[in-house]
Amino acid sequence: MRWLPLSAVVAILVSGAQAAQLPAPTAVTFADDPEEKEGTVGLVRWHAPVGYRAGGYELVGYRVEVEQLEGKWAGGRRIGAAEAKPFEEAAVVLDRGATSAPVERLSPWRRYLARVSALYMPAADAARLSEARPLDPADPAVRIASALTPRPGAPAGAWFDVEKTNVLAWVLVYSVIVLVTIAIAQRHDIYIRPIAGLQAVNDAIGRATEMGRPILYVTGLTGLSDIATIASMLVLGHLARRTAAYETPIIVPCYDPLVMAVDREIVRDAMVEAGKPQNYNPDNIFYVTDSQFGYVAAVDGIMVREKPAANFFMGYFYAESLILAETGASTGAIQIAGTDSDTQLPFFITACDYTLMGEELYAAGAYLSRNPLLIAQLRGQDIGKVLIALMLLGGAVAATCAVIFPDISLLSSIVEWFATGG
Amino acid sequence: MLVQFFVPHQSSQVAYELLLDWTRIIGAFAFVLGIGSLFRTHLDKIRRRRPEAGYSVVTLVAFFAMVTIGIFLPTAEQQSVRAAVLAVDTGASFQWLFDNVQVPLDATMFGLLAFFIASAAYRTFRARNFEAGLLLVTAVIIMLARVPIGEMIHAKLPSLYEWIMQYPAVAGKRGIIFGAALGSIATSLRIILGIERSHLGG
Numbered sequence: 271m272r273w274l275p276l277s278a279v280v281a282i283l284v285s286g287a288q289a290a291q292l293p294a295p296t297a298v299t300f301a302d303d304p305e306e307k308e309g310t311v312g313l314v315r316w317h318a319p320v321g322y323r324a325g326g327y328e329l330v331g332y333r334v335e336v337e338q339l340e341g342k343w344a345g346g347r348r349i350g351a352a353e354a355k356p357f358e359e360a361a362v363v364l365d366r367g368a369t370s371a372p373v374e375r376l377s378p379w380r381r382y383l384a385r386v387s388a389l390y391m392p393a394a395d396a397a398r399l400s401e402a403r404p405l406d407p408a409d410p411a412v413r414i415a416s417a418l419t420p421r422p423g424a425p426a427g428a429w430f431d432v433e434k435t436n437v438l439a440w441v442l443v444y445s446v447i448v449l450v451t452i453a454i455a456q457r458h459d460i461y462i463r464p465i466a467g468l469q470a471v472n473d474a475i476g477r478a479t480e481m482g483r484p485i486l487y488v489t490g491l492t493g494l495s496d497i498a499t500i501a502s503m504l505v506l507g508h509l510a511r512r513t514a515a516y517e518t519p520i521i522v523p524c525y526d527p528l529v530m531a532v533d534r535e536i537v538r539d540a541m542v543e544a545g546k547p548q549n550y551n552p553d554n555i556f557y558v559t560d561s562q563f564g565y566v567a568a569v570d571g572i573m574v575r576e577k578p579a580a581n582f583f584m585g586y587f588y589a590e591s592l593i594l595a596e597t598g599a600s601t602g603a604i605q606i607a608g609t610d611s612d613t614q615l616p617f618f619i620t621a622c623d624y625t626l627m628g629e630e631l632y633a634a635g636a637y638l639s640r641n642p643l644l645i646a647q648l649r650g651q652d653i654g655k656v657l658i659a660l661m662l663l664g665g666a667v668a669a670t671c672a673v674i675f676p677d678i679s680l681l682s683s684i685v686e687w688f689a690t691g692g
Numbered sequence: 693m694l695v696q697f698f699v700p701h702q703s704s705q706v707a708y709e710l711l712l713d714w715t716r717i718i719g720a721f722a723f724v725l726g727i728g729s730l731f732r733t734h735l736d737k738i739r740r741r742r743p744e745a746g747y748s749v750v751t752l753v754a755f756f757a758m759v760t761i762g763i764f765l766p767t768a769e770q771q772s773v774r775a776a777v778l779a780v781d782t783g784a785s786f787q788w789l790f791d792n793v794q795v796p797l798d799a800t801m802f803g804l805l806a807f808f809i810a811s812a813a814y815r816t817f818r819a820r821n822f823e824a825g826l827l828l829v830t831a832v833i834i835m836l837a838r839v840p841i842g843e844m845i846h847a848k849l850p851s852l853y854e855w856i857m858q859y860p861a862v863a864g865k866r867g868i869i870f871g872a873a874l875g876s877i878a879t880s881l882r883i884i885l886g887i888e889r890s891h892l893g894g
Contacts, residue, residue, distance in 0.1 A: 307700035307701075308700050308701065308702050308705055309701055309702045310702055377702065378701065378702050378703075379702075427700065427701035427702050427703070428699075428700050428701060429699055429701050430698060430699060431698055431699070431700050434697070434698055437698075438698055441877065444874070444877060445877070445881055448877075448878050448881055449881070449885075452887070493719075495715070497876040497879055497880055498876070500879065500883065501875075501876075501879055504879075504888065524726075526722075526726075527719075527722040527723050527724075527725045527726025527727075527729070528718070528719060528722040530725065530726060530729060531722060531725055553732065553733060553736065556729045556730070556732075556733045557725070557726035557727075557729040557730055558730075559730075560726075561794070561798070562798070563797070563798045563801035563802060564797075564798075566801055567797075567801055571744070571747065575743070575744055589802065589805060590801075592805060592808045592809060592812060593801065593804055593805060593808055595812075596808040596811060596812060610868075610872035610875070610876070612865045612868045612869055612872075615868065617812065620812045620813070620815070620816040621812050621816075627868060627871075628868040628869070628871040628872035628875065629871035629872055629874060629875035630875075631872075631875070632872070632875030632876060632878065632879045633875065635879075635888065643887055644882065644887070644888065647878050647881075647882060647887075648878075650878060651871075651874050651875060651878050654874045654878075655870070655871065655874060658870055658874070
């Protein structure tokens with residue numbers, strides 16, 4: 271089946287007299303495309319005319335046109351007003367055996383009529399068609415025979431992607447676990463294991479205070495839309511609160527201006543909360559550039575000139591992570607990094623004194639604040655990890671047994687349940 | 693955004709695109725804040741004659757050069773400043789500056805990685821204990837297997853490399869990804885429910 275993009279096919283109109291003799295497609299229908307879930311693609315189906323030849327003409331393809339009817343519709347009921355659009359070409363199919371064509375850029379709230387026109391050419395011209403000389407629908411020799419859908423149709427969008435049911439189920443189960451543990455936390459003390467990187471935060475602050483040097487804090491190279499950046503900001507808030515008491519300056523070069531604006535608010539409020547609002551200096555939290563290596567060069571320059579006593583790299587990083595960490599190491603600073611970027615963790619682990627890996631970055635806020643609600647959420651995370659481990663084990667056993675016992679459909683169903691669609 | 697992931701209907705996608713557009717617009721306004729901060733920082737360093745003021749001068753000169761050339765310098769086709777200002781695409785001079793100044797500078801910084809990797813490896817790969825020794829042996833196997841001499845040393849070295857990268861490395865990586873994913877969901881829940889508000893200044 272060969273498709274042509276939508277184009278101005280306007281010359282196939284002089285065939286009125288001839289069209290009456292040429293058979294048109296039959297049983298034309300317009301329906302939803304079951305493969306497409308958004309509701310913007312419809313499927314026009316038809317039956318090919320009986321025989322490909324009639325009156326010296328030969329069938330060479332079909333043209334599909336769609337008319338948008340007036341109004342907005344939902345489930346057969348009119349729900350609003352909207353203008354109609356006349357017939358527009360939606361597809362040209364150069365395959366006389368074709369019986370369907372998708373129509374794109376529709377709306378699930380509108381209704382459409384479809385018209386399928388069989389395209390005929392004189393037999394001699396049709397025989398000369400080839401890849402090098404394709405059909406030109408504007409050719410005056412082309413004749414058409416059209417048929418209309420008997421009733422309007424509309425694409426139907428799906429309100430829920432059933433292929434993601436397993437993902438939704440897990441998200442709901444895990445969310446319930448976290449919320450329940452948060453609710454229970456108010457009645458119990460919860461132990462959390464010591465995390466070396468977070469225990470070293472106080473040491474880093476003390477070192478910077480004693481040496482009279484600033485602390486450098488890098489929030490990563492992503493914006494507010496990345497949860498790692500928000501987790502980094504939570505740590506920044508706690509750090510700013512602690513450094514405010516010692517009047518240790520904290521330098522925060524920012525990659526994103528929105529992040530800069532939020533960081534300023536966080537640090538200002540932390541210092542007000544610590545009772546040291548006069549120590550807040552907005553010039554210490556500044557925008558550098560959103561160019562990756564330009565930012566790295568700037569931060570390296572700050573490290574070499576200002577010689578901070580402690581460097582914190584918290585957030586999401588890319589290839590520049592090692593450049594930052596190595597430069598910081600060369601200045602003699604104590605370095606604490608935290609990222610959920612699995613590709614950059616090895617670099618931070620080799621070059622930094624302490625590294626928070628993955629979930630430890632998200633636990634840092636709870637760990638530093640010692641808020642019972644936040645610590646309880648960590649327990650929920652651990653329960654979730656246990657469940658994942660059990661699912662991994664169960665899934666591996668089921669997948670292995672499914673291969674050994676292919677006749678047991680339950681095993682295959684269990685394996686398919688974990689498959690992610692879409 | 694969460695709902696949009698599970699609802700493929702066009703209405704959901706339209707709402708998602710609308711929110712994305714709002715985010716881009718707000719981000720564009722935020723750039724005004726960023727540029728203001730940039731100017732303030734560097735002008736302050738120049739005014740106070742800080743030792744690194746020279747870098748600030750270079751920064752500001754480069755900033756104005758790119759803005760001037762990008763907005764006001766007409767291309768051969770535009771032939772007037774007004775046409776250049778109204779044009780959507782930047783001119784050939786702007787592209788030349790980007791291709792011949794920005795890109796080589798980025799490549800230079802990226803090239804530093806090779807030296808930093810060597811220095812980090814020299815400091816790290818020391819067999820102080822079992823874990824460090826295991827890291828050292830694995831790193832040597834991986835490095836040798838990636839160069840032709842590795843196969844000359846032992847024919848099975850590339851296969852061992854493939855096995856290490858496909859099984860233990862992937863297993864460790866997935867474990868970290870699982871943990872990070874759970875942590876991000878939990879953090880998102882805390883923020884959505886208002887349990888964690890410090891990033892809002894509260």
